[in-house]
Amino acid sequence: MLAEIGVTTTFLAFVAALYALGASLWGARTRSEGTVLSARNAVFLAFALLLTACVVLMIALVREDYQISYVWSVSNPSMPLFFRITALWGSQAGSLLFWSFLLSAFAAGAVWLNWHNNRRLMPYVIAYTMATLAFFLFLSIFIENPFNRYWFVGTETLETALIPAGGVAPGDALLRDSANGLNPLLRHFGMAIHPPMLYLGFVGFLVPFAFAMAALASGDLSTNWIRASRRWALAAWLFLSLGLILGGRWAYDVLGWGGYWGWDPVENAAFLPWLMGTAFLHSVMIQEKRGMLKTWNMFLVIGTFSAVIFGTFATRSGLVESVHSFARSEIGFPMFAFWFGMTIVSVWLILWRRNRGELRDEHAFANIFSRESLFVLNNLVFGALFIAIFWGSFGAPIVSELFLNSNITLGTEYFQRVTPPLFAALFILMGIAPLSAWGATSLRRLGMSALVPLILAVASLIVFALMGMAEPIALIGYGIICFSGWVAIYETYRALMARVRQHGENPLQAFFALLQRNPRRYGGYLIHLGVTVIGLGALGSTLFQQETQQTMSVGQSMEIAGYTIRYDGFAPNQVAEDGRIMDIATLTVLRDGQELQTLRPRRDFFPNVEGMNSMTIAASRSTLQDDVYTILVDWEQTPSAQAATFKVYINPLVNLIWWGGFVLIAGTLAATWSGDTLPARSRKSLMVGATA
Amino acid sequence: MAEITWEKRQVTTERRGVSADRWKFVVGGVLMLAAVVYLIVAGTGAGARYFITIDDLLSNPEYIGQTVRITGAVDGDTIVYDAQNLIIDFTVANMPDSVEDLAVALHDAVNDPSASRLQVHIENQVKPDLLQHEAQAILTGTLGTDGTFHATELLLKCPSRYEESVPAQVEEGV
Structure with a gap:
């Protein structure tokens, strides 16, 4: 029964999406308010239906409906409830349905919140989001249906199908005993929330994309589309950033190689939209403030969305060899066709409007050190990183x-x-660009503003050098990263002290007042600070990682980086709640003879799982200074x-890296939270226009 | 209405002097482009690896000593792991260039007595959980004159990780 409800609701959502697509375009063409309203209702209906479909699949997972x-394929009787629920996105078919659900939720939210303010854009926003939704639902229904069931067809063969003619359902017990269970590698908290975060990020970028295309299609080429989609873009960016950080954390905790980023094509496929999206978030500010880069921003938003779809296509189609890649799937060609079609239509729209002179910039670039020029430079470096990583992962x-x-x-x-040189360029720009002014800045003025942060960066380097860091490459890297961080701190500090002096507020009050008054600027500084902290972590853990391995008898110790690690004992065959069998070693970490922490690296064995059935779980002692990361390699039987x-x-x-992630979250929330979605210039002119 | 007033007002600030600094932007842009192209070309030269089959590797002597990437099916019976010194030795069987069903291709490769085989040697490597019978190994390294492939990087894929297959025990039970 659950499968039937799931199939029906998914199919009806597909029909609703197609209807909304047709009705919105027809309504816009014939200027029929009623038809567009009907399309809007179909968007809400599609969301409700997909919510039902996802809930049904979740119920099936929780109720262990192995038919x-x-x-x-993703659960078995011994799995705890938490992982049973997160198994909703544990494999291709489920994750596609979940993706469609998130997409419908974002589309419904965007339409709901903008219906009154951006009526002219709405029909096309509906059309773009629903075309994408219909496509993903097509994949879900016809190629990767999560509601397929097992059937005996004829007498012998067991098949997966929706409802075959003459099919007989196999017995419950048979299926229950052989159920696969979620891949052990995915039974980790980070992996449970990493995919939804990435999907939220991916899907979230659909909203700015749809608004941009709606602006092109409707002819409302003011900054309305930017203002309407700014928060969506920031939210998408935040989720994507979190998805990437959590993915790194998962790899670090679970894969047992002491690292968190391996430049694998699948990792890169998620990083590419982030790079393009970050460039877009910066560049779009120039359009708001100065009315420049209108065509460029359109290309960036298409690029971000294309990167999302291409990344999904590349990682799910078997296009490239990757440790993470999903199985080769039939969805490769349709996804490529969809990506290609969407990109062609979007680029054509841009060129059409551009030829009509409707995307002309309101200012020209006048000064090479103006903030807009430096932002463009930042865009170019992001673009260069994008091209370099795309070429390395897919192009070559x-x-x-x-x-x-x-x-x-x-x-x-x-x-x-x-x-590394491109990241260094980004950090330098991250430091300099906020110090320059819109319109024009002289080199001398820029130099004066950078003086204090530069002195602070040099002072930091002296401290690092005194602590024993001697490698020139490391010092250069740290110098650049520290400079950008000090700019964020110093600029915030200056504004904060000005408030303290002028308003007599205490520093904390002044800080929150700053965030409230200019959330973009000071939220942005907080984000920059977060990225600085991540950069310090990434550089330190890459350049100065140490490793050793040793066989020890109980009571023996090994030495590394001033730590002593003592082997205290071994507990074999410990059975956990979910049925896994654990072999656990006990280590004690000491420094200068003082016991710091007990660690329990272990090896888990999953008796009911076919294929990969053992897993090495690292144990680490984490401090801000470093991690002592231990892996149990082997033991005497x-x-x-x-x-x-x-x-x-x-x-x-x-x-x-992880702490920087928290700062980044705080900064993005601060930049998003305030009601100030209009830049000062447009608020002022709106008032002038209204009184005139 | 207010929007329109604002939009029009801004257009009047036309491009003054179409920027005297234009040449700086052009020179800067060209220099940047050149730097990026250089980086990518130099990086490609340093990081490029031919991704070839075991048959290709064994039939072309020019690959000896050259860093290449190969893929093969792991024969589980041949895995020897020296945990104390972190050295792994095993044999991989040749897999065809493109395959329809990875699990079937791996099974066929390992069980085909006529498929070419290659001895692999890796040092300083903890035995990965995925290194098991009929896993797909993607290896980067060099073929030595001794006929052994000295790998520096080992990636593994187990098709059962993601693919949904028909329950094997159920089939047997029919």
Whole structure:
């Protein structure tokens, strides 16, 4: 029964999306208010239906309805409730349905919140979002249906199908006993929330894209589309950032190689929309403030959306070899066709409006050190990073296969060589650009504003050098990163002290007042500070990682980076609640003879899982200074395991990455929260217009 | 109405002197483009690896000593793991260039006695959980004159991780 409800609601949502697409375009063409209103209602209906479909699949997972092949493949009787629920996005078919649901929720939210203020854009926003939704639902219904069930067709063969003619359902017990269970690697808190975050980020960028295209299609090329979609873009960016950070955290905790980012094509596919989206968020400010870069912004928003769709296509179609890649799936070609079609239509719209002279900029670039010029430079560096990473992950393998009749892939050496100078350029710009003024800035004035942060950066370097850091590359890297961080801190401090002096507020009050008065500027500084902290962590853990491995008998110790790690004992065959069998070693971390922490690295074995059924779980002692990251490699097969082998990594500053993530969240929330969605200039002129 | 007033007002601030600094932007842009192109070309030269099959590797002596990327099916019986020194040795069987069903291709490759095989040697590598019978190994390294592939990077894929298949035990039970 659950499968039937799921199939019906998904199909009806597909019909509603198609109807909304047709009705919105027809309503816009014939200027029929009633038809557009009907399209709007279909958007809400599609959301309600997909919410039902997702809830139904979740109920099937919780109630262990193994007749549904998706439930069979991602859960089993021993799985706890939490992972049973998160198994909704544990594999391709479920994650596609979940993706469609999120998409419908964003579309419904955007239409609901903007219905009165941006009526002219609405029909086309509906059309673009619903075209995308209809496409994803097409994939869900016809290619990767999560509600397919197992059937005996004829006498012998077991098939997955919706409802085959003459099919007989197999017995519950048979399916229950053989159910697969969620891939052990995915049974981690980070992995449970990392995919929804990424999906929210991916899907969220659909809203600014739809608004931009609606602006082009409707001819309302004012900044309305930017103001209407700004918060959506920021929210999408935040979710995507969180998705990337959580993915890194998951890899760090679960994959047991002491790292968090491997330049794998799938990781890069999620990073590409982030790069383009970040460029867009910066560049769009120039259009709001100065009426410039109108065409460029359109291309950036298309680029971000294209990167989302291309990334989804590339990672789910088997296009590239990746440790993460989903199985080769039939969805590859339709996704490519959809991506290509959407991009062509969107680019054509831009060129059409541009040829009509409707995307002409209101100012020209006058000064190379003006804020808008530096923002453009920032855009170009983001663009260069995008191209470099795209080329390394997808471009080179595809081009070599198509034109050179060979298959060339680019290893991590490529990324390690190409990306650092570009990241350095980004950090420099992140420091300088906020110090310059709109319109024009002289080099002298810029230099004066940068003086204090530069002195602070040099002072930080002296402290680092006194602490023993001698590598020139590291000092240059830290110098650049610290400079951008000090700019954010110093500029905020200056404004804060001015408020304290003028209004007699205490610093905390003044800080919140600043955030409220100019959320973009000071929220932005907070985000920059978060990125600085992440940068410090990434640089430290990359350049100064140490590792060692050793076999120890119980009571023996090993030394690394001033730590002593003592092997205290072994507990084999511990059975956990979910049925996994754990072999656990106990280590004690000491420094200068003082015990700091007990660690329990272990190996888990999943007796009911087919294929990969064991998992190495690292244990680490985390401080801001470094992580002592330990892995149980092997042990003597006796009950007490007198000897065991361990691999130990020292990852300096790695925790700054996660802490920087929190600062970044706070900054983005601050930049989004205030009601100030209009820039000062347009508020003022609106008032002038209204009184005139 | 208010919007329109504002939009029109801004258009009047036409482009003054179409920027005397224009050449600076052009020179800056060209320099930046050149730097990025150089970075990407140099990086491509340093990071490029031919991704070839085991058959290709074994039949072309020019690949000996050159860093390449290969893919093969892991024969689980051959895995020897020296945990104390973190050294892994195993054999991979040749897989065809493109496959329809990865699980079937891996199974066929391992069980085909005529498929070419390659001995793999990796040092300083904790045995990954995924290194098991009929997993797909993607290896970066060099073929030595001794006929052994000395790998520096090992990626593994197990098709059962993501693919939904028909329950095997159920089929057997029919």
